[in-house]
Amino acid sequence: MTETFSQSGRWVTRFAPSPTGPLHLGHVAAAFFAQSHAGNGGRFLLRIEDIDRTRCREAFIEQAVTDLEWVGLRWETPVLYQSRRMKLYQETLDTLSARGLLYPCFCTRADVAREIASSASAQHHAPDGSLLYPGTCRTLTPKERLSRIEAGIPYALRLDTTKALSSLGSAELTYDELGKGPVPCCPAAFGDVILARKDTPASYHLCVTHDDAAQGVTLVTRGEELRAATAIHRLLQATMEWPAPAYAFHPLLTDANGEKLSKRTGALSIRSMRESGMSPMDVRKAAGLSG
Ligand code: GLU
Numbered sequence: 001m002t003e004t005f006s007q008s009g010r011w012v013t014r015f016a017p018s019p020t021g022p023l024h025l026g027h028v029a030a031a032f033f034a035q036s037h038a039g040n041g042g043r044f045l046l047r048i049e050d051i052d053r054t055r056c057r058e059a060f061i062e063q064a065v066t067d068l069e070w071v072g073l074r075w076e077t078p079v080l081y082q083s084r085r086m087k088l089y090q091e092t093l094d095t096l097s098a099r100g101l102l103y104p105c106f107c108t109r110a111d112v113a114r115e116i117a118s119s120a121s122a123q124h125h126a127p128d129g130s131l132l133y134p135g136t137c138r139t140l141t142p143k144e145r146l147s148r149i150e151a152g153i154p155y156a157l158r159l160d161t162t163k164a165l166s167s168l169g170s171a172e173l174t175y176d177e178l179g180k181g182p183v184p185c186c187p188a189a190f191g192d193v194i195l196a197r198k199d200t201p202a203s204y205h206l207c208v209t210h211d212d213a214a215q216g217v218t219l220v221t222r223g224e225e226l227r228a229a230t231a232i233h234r235l236l237q238a239t240m241e242w243p244a245p246a247y248a249f250h251p252l253l254t255d256a257n258g259e260k261l262s263k264r265t266g267a268l269s270i271r272s273m274r275e276s277g278m279s280p281m282d283v284r285k286a287a288g289l290s291g
Helices: 024-038 059-072 086-098 108-117 142-150 163-165 204-214 232-242 268-273 280-285
Strands: 012-015 043-048 076-081 102-105 158-159 174-177 181-184 195-196 217-224 247-249
Touching: 012 024, 012 217, 024 076, 024 217, 024 247, 024 268, 024 280, 043 059, 059 268, 086 102, 086 158, 086 195, 086 204, 086 232, 102 142, 163 232, 163 280, 174 232, 195 204, 204 232, 268 280
Parallel strands: 012 043, 043 076, 174 247, 217 247
Antiparallel strands: 102 158, 158 195, 174 181
């Protein structure tokens, strides 16, 4: 049964930034949103989602921890760094692979786009806006797979979503949203998502669900832009028999033009706010918090 806000205060929550740029007010609002749901009786964790080594920078990680402390957040130690947990993610991939739920995909992004353009299907995008993979490599024979791997063609590992769903039986997947109750979700709409690639050997979907389970997170808080991905997360949790956390989504902070705050739209960094003389309270207020 879904909990209500009045029952908050004993949740285990986390703030899980990806250190691909400096933190801005949107991050501060999201971190306090997570912390407030842990309340006094719960636990608040910090997890650095630094899996994508092509985009994450060490300097951003250090700065993020400094900024979050400066703005007044306190979390339970130790901080968890995903980049140090590859072995655990690999074990999950091995489990899924042994159950026949993964397959190698040799398609480049251009191959996928071309395949989609020539297909009769009207559905070209997954609910999160990513290209909907048409399943080209799902039907390769074991021999074809092997010869491509041996030829050194780079490949990603995709989840066979239909197979994973059927292995669960016919049970409809839902997620429990705080204050709302069970919300039906449809992982099939995502197609066969990538769970690992050559340059990033474990994907966001895999690592986030793995670690929420491993850390005993009971309430996942995140921005509305990640709501759709909950469907694929619920499928991974059910497939791996990980506990299902509850979910709470916060609206995104926008700038004067109504654009989501981001490095791209020129959002000020917390560091530059501090250097301009703003106090932690000024920054919290600017993030829409009561002070
Ligand atoms: N690391 C993700 C991000 O910064 C958020 C993690 C999550 O809540 O799913 O967008």
